[in-house]
Amino acid sequence: MVATPSKPKHEVKDLALASVGKQRIEWAGREMPVLKQIRERFAQEKPFTGVRLVACSHITTETANLAIALQAGGADALLIASNPLSTQDDVAACLVAEYGIPVFAIKGEDNETYHRHVQIALDHKPNIIIDDGSDVVATMVQERQHQIEDIIGTTEETTTGIVRLRAMFNDGVLSFPAMNVNDAETKHFFDNRYGTGQSTLDGIIRATNVLLAGKTVVVAGYGWCGKGVAMRAKGLGANVIVTEINPVRAIEAKMDGFRVMPMIEAAPQGDLFITLTGNKHVIRPEHFEVMKNGAMVSNSGHFDLEIDLKSLKETATEAKEVRNFTEEYKMPNGKTIVVLGEGRLINLAAAEGHPSAVMDMSFANQALACEYLVKNKGKLEPKVHSIPEEIDQNIAALKLKGMGVEIDTLTEDQVKYINSWNEGT
Numbered sequence: 001m002v003a004t005p006s007k008p009k010h011e012v013k014d015l016a017l018a019s020v021g022k023q024r025i026e027w028a029g030r031e032m033p034v035l036k037q038i039r040e041r042f043a044q045e046k047p048f049t050g051v052r053l054v055a056c057s058h059i060t061t062e063t064a065n066l067a068i069a070l071q072a073g074g075a076d077a078l079l080i081a082s083n084p085l086s087t088q089d090d091v092a093a094c095l096v097a098e099y100g101i102p103v104f105a106i107k108g109e110d111n112e113t114y115h116r117h118v119q120i121a122l123d124h125k126p127n128i129i130i131d132d133g134s135d136v137v138a139t140m141v142q143e144r145q146h147q148i149e150d151i152i153g154t155t156e157e158t159t160t161g162i163v164r165l166r167a168m169f170n171d172g173v174l175s176f177p178a179m180n181v182n183d184a185e186t187k188h189f190f191d192n193r194y195g196t197g198q199s200t201l202d203g204i205i206r207a208t209n210v211l212l213a214g215k216t217v218v219v220a221g222y223g224w225c226g227k228g229v230a231m232r233a234k235g236l237g238a239n240v241i242v243t244e245i246n247p248v249r250a251i252e253a254k255m256d257g258f259r260v261m262p263m264i265e266a267a268p269q270g271d272l273f274i275t276l277t278g279n280k281h282v283i284r285p286e287h288f289e290v291m292k293n294g295a296m297v298s299n300s301g302h303f304d305l306e307i308d309l310k311s312l313k314e315t316a317t318e319a320k321e322v323r324n325f326t327e328e329y330k331m332p333n334g335k336t337i338v339v340l341g342e343g344r345l346i347n348l349a350a351a352e353g354h355p356s357a358v359m360d361m362s363f364a365n366q367a368l369a370c371e372y373l374v375k376n377k378g379k380l381e382p383k384v385h386s387i388p389e390e391i392d393q394n395i396a397a398l399k400l401k402g403m404g405v406e407i408d409t410l411t412e413d414q415v416k417y418i419n420s421w422n423e424g425t
Contacts, residue, residue, distance in 0.1 A: 008104075008120075009102055010096045010102050010103050010104060011103075011104045011105070011106060011117070012089065012092040012093050012096055012103055012104075012105065012106060013089040013092070013093065013106050013107065014089065014093060015093045015096060015097050016093070017089055017090035017093040017094070018090070018093040018094040018096070018097035018098055019094075020090040020094075021061075021064075021088070021089075021090035021091045021092070021093050021094030021095075021098075022094045022098055024061045024088070024090065024091065025061045025064045025065060025068075025091060025094055027061070028060075028061035028062055028064070028065060028356040029065050029356075030356075031355065031356035031357040031360060032062065032065050032356050032357070032359070032360035032363070033360065033398070033399070033401070033402025033403070034360045034361060034364040034395060034398040034399050034402055035065055035066065035069055035360050035363055035364050035367065036402075037398050037401075037402070038069055038364055038367050038368065038398075039065075039068065039069035039072050039073075042069055042070070042072045042073030042074075042367070042371075043072040043073070045073070046073055046074040047073050047074065047371045047374055047375070048070060048073040048074040048075035048370070048371075048374060049074035050074070050076075051074070051075050051076065051127050051128060051152070051374060052075075052076045052078075052124055052125055052126050052127050052128075052150075053070060053075040053076065053077045053078070053126060053127065053128045053129075053130065053370065054077070054078050054079075054080070054121040054122075054124050054126040054128070054129050054130070054136060055067065055070075055077065055078075055079045055080075055129075055130040056079075056080050056081070056082045056118070056121060056129070056130065056131050056132050056133075056135060056136045057079065057081075057082050057130060057132045058081065058082055058083055058086035058087070058132065058348055058353060059079060059081050059086065059087040059088060059091055059092050059095075059103065059105040060086065060088050060091060060348070060352065060353050060359075061088065061091055061352075061356065062353070062354070062356050062359035062360075062363060063079070063091075063363070064091050064094065064095055065356075065363065066363040066366055066367060067079055067095060067099070067101055068095075068099060068101075069363075069367050070367060070370065071099060071101060073367075073371070075128075075370075076124075077101055077102075078101070078102045078103075078104075078120075078121060078124045078126075079092075079095065079101060079102070079103045079104070079105065080103075080104045080105055080114075080117040080118065080120065080121045080136075081104075081105035081106075081109065081114070081117065082131075082132035082133055082135070083132075083344060083345060083348060083349075084107070084108060084109045084110070084111075084113075084114055084344070085107065085108065085341060085342065085344045085345070085348060085349035086107075086344075086345060086348035086349065086353065087105040087106060087107040087108075087109070088107070088352070089106065089107050092105045092106070102124075104117040104120050104121070105117070118135055118136055118139050119139075121136055122136065122139065122140055122144055122147060125147060125150055126147075126150070126151070127150055127151060127152045128151075128152050128153060128154065128155070128370050128373060128374070129151070129154040129155075130154070130155050130366055130370065131154055131155070131156050131161055132156075132157065132158055132161065133158055133160050133161045133164070133302060133303065134154075134156055134158075134160070134161040134164040134165055134168075137154050137156075137164075137165070137168075137178075138164060138168070141168060141173050141174075148175055148176060151176045152176070152177075152373050152374060152377050153176055153177040153178060153179060153373035153380065154176065154177075154178045154179070155178070155179040155181050155366055155369040155370060155373070156178060156179070156180065156181060156182060157181035157182045157187060157191075157362060157365070157366060158182055158278070158302055159182055159223065159225075159278040159301075159302070160278040160301070160302040160303065161182070162180055162182050162183070162384065163278065165178045165180075165384050166384055169382075169383050169384060174382055174383065174384075175382045176382050177373065177376075177380035177381065177382055177383065177385055178383070178384045178385065179369040179370075179372065179373060179385055179387060180384050180385060180386050180387065181362070181365045181366055181369050181387060183386060183387070184365045184386075184387040184391075184392050184395075185392050185396075186361040186362075186364070186365060186392050186395045186396050186399070187361065187362045187365050187387075188224045189224065190358045190361055190362075191354060191358045191359065191361065191362040192223070192224035192225045192228060193224045193225070193227055193228035193231075194228060194358055195228070195353075195354030195355060195358035195359065195362075196224075196225040196228045196229060196276070196300060196347065196354070197225075197227075197228025197229050197231055197232040198228075198232060198354075198355060199347035199348075199351055199352070199353055199354045199355065200225075200228075200229050200232075200274060200276075200298075200300040200346060200347045201229065201232050201233060201236065202347060202351045202352075203298075203300075203325075203340075203341065203345075203346035203347040203348070203349065203350040203351035204272065204274075204296075204298055204340060204346055204350070206325075206350045206351050207323065207324065207325040207326050207340050207341060207346065207349075207350040208296065208323065208326060208338075208340065210272075210296075212233060212236040212237060212238045212272070213236060213237030213238065214237060214238070214239070215238050215239070215271040215272055216238070216239045216240075216241060216269050216270050216271045216272075217230075217233045217238040217239070217240050217241070217270065217271065217272045217273075217274065218240075218241045218242075218243065218263075218266045218267075218269070218270035218272070218273045218274070219233070219240060219241070219242050219243070219258075219274050219276065220242075220243045220263065220273065220274065220275040220276060220277055220282045220283070220306075221243070221244065221275065221276040221277035221278075221282075221301065222242050222244050222246075222249040222250070222252060222253045223249065223276065223277075225276040225300065225301065226242065226276040226277075227256075229274055229276060229300065230242060230253070230256070230258055231256075233274075234257070234258075238272075239259075240258045240259070241258065241259045241260070241261060241266045241269065241270065242258045242259070242260050243260070243261065243262060243263045243266055243282075244260060263282065263283065263287055264286060264287065264290070267283075267286075267287040267288075267290045267291050268290045268291065268292065269292075270291070270292070270295060271292065271294075271295060271296065272295070272296045272297075272298070273295065273296065273297045273298065274298050274299070274300055274346075275297075275298070275299045275300070275301050275306040275307060276299075276300050276301045277301050277306060278301050278302050278306075279301075279306065280303075280305045280306065280308075281305065281306070281307075281308040282301075282306050282307070283297055283306070283307045283308060284308045284311065285308065285311045285312075285315065288311075288312055288315070288331065288337055289331075289333070291335070291337060292335070293334075293335040293336060294335075294336055294338060295337055295338065296338040296339075296340060297337060297338070297339055297340070297343075298339075298340040298341060298343075298346040299341070299343050299344065299345065299346060300345055300346055300347055301345075302345070303344075304342060304343035304344045305343075306343070307339070307343045309339065309342075309343045312329055312337065312339070313329070315331060315332065316329035316330055316331060316337075317330050317331070317332055318330040322338070324350070325340060325341045325342070325346075325349055325350040326338060326339075326340055327339045327342070360399065360402075361395055361396075361399055364395045364398070364399075365387055365391070365392075365395060368387075368391045368394070368395070369387060369391070372387075372388065372391065
C-alpha cells in the first residue's frame with residue numbers, strides 16, 4: 001500500500017529569515033496601538049475559540065500583527081498571499097517559526113502557485129475568510145459549494161473585492177454574510193487616502209529614483225485612493241491630471257485644482273501614469289501608442305489588469321529590465337514605455353505598503369468584523385453588510401487614545417437640543 005504524501009505545513013522562502021521578520025513585526029506594532037488594545041482583549045475573551053480562519057492578504061508586518069491578534073483570540077488561522085509581489089519573506093518565516101501560524105506565501109510566486117495556495121486555504125475548511133479581492137470566496141463558490149455550509153462569513157477590504165461580492169449577491173450565489181470593511185470610515189478615509197497616497201509614491205520613487213517635481217502625473221480614478229495620490233503628487237511639485245468616469249468625482253477633482261480630461265487626451269501629456277480604479281484596461285493600446293518616449297505606467301488599484309500589459313507585450317519589439325521592478329518596452333514607433341512593478345500594486349511590489357499607523361485602523365476593522373460575524377452567527381442575512389457605526393466609532397476612539405488625543409463631549413443641554421425639534425434658533 002502506497003502511503004499518501006502528507007500535505008505541507010507551510011511554504012515560505014527561508015525559515016532562517018524569522019529573526020529579522022520578528023524585529024520588523026514588532027517595529028510595526030509600535031505604530032498599531034488600536035490593534036494592540038484589541039489583541040489584549042481578545043487574549044482574555046477568546047472570541048474565536050474553535051473557529052478556523054483563512055486570510056488571503058498581503059503578507060506584511062502589519063498583516064502579521066493582525067494574524068497574531070486573531071491567534072490570541074483563539075483562531076485556528078492560516079495565511080496565503082493575495083499578491084505575488086507583496087509578500088515579505090522574513091515576515092512569512094517569522095509567523096511560521098515564532099508563532100506557529102501556517103503561511104503559504106513566497107515573494108514572486110507564479111500564478112500557478114498562487115492558485116494552488118488558494119486551494120490549500122480552502123483545504124483548511126474555513127469558517128471565516130478574510131479576503132483581499134475575493135479570490136478565495138469566488139473559488140469556493142465556483143468549485144467547492146459543499147464547503148459553504150461551514151462558512152460563518154467573510155470580510156473584504158478592497159474595492160475590487162466588494163464589487164465582486166455584490167455581483168455574486170446579484171447573481172444569487174452569495175449565500176453567507178460578507179462584511180464590507182473597505183467602506184468603513186476608519187478604513188477608506190485613512191487607509192485609502194493617506195496610506196495609498198504616501199505608499200504609492202514611495203514605491204514609485206524606490207523603483208525609479210525620479211524627481212516628481214515638474215513631472216506631469218496622470219492619476220486614473222479619483223476615489224479615495226486617487227485623491228490621496230493626487231494630493232501627495234501635487235505636494236511633491238508634480239502637475240497632476242485626473243481621469244474619471246464619474247461626473248461628481250470629476251467635478252471634485254476640478255475644484256481641488258487638478259486638470260480633468262479623458263485618458264486619450266492625457267496620454268500624450270503624462271510622464272507618469274498611476275491607475276487607481278479597480279477596473280480593467282484603464283490604459284490600453286490606443287493610449288500606449290500616443291504616449292511620450294519613456295513614459296512610465298504603474299498601478300496602485302488592485303489587480304495588474306488595470307493596465308493592458310498583454311497587448312503591450314504583444315506589441316513591443318523588445319523588453320528589458322532596466323532597474324529592479326522597472327521594465328522598458330520598445331514600441332514599433334521607436335518610443336519606449338516603462339512599466340513599474342509588473343503592473344501590480346507598486347506600493348507593495350517596490351516598497352513596504354501602507355505605513356503601520358493607517359493599517360492599524362484597517363486591520364482593527366478586520367479583527368472586529370470577524371468578531372461581529374462570530375457573535376452574530378446565523379443572524380445575518382446573506383448579503384454585503386456595512387461595518388456597524390459603533391465599531392467604526394470605537395476604532396476611532398481607540399486610535400485617539402493611542403495617539404494621546406482627547407476630544408470634547410456633548411453637554412446634556414446639547415444632547416437635548418440636537419434630539420429635539422421644538423427648540424429653534
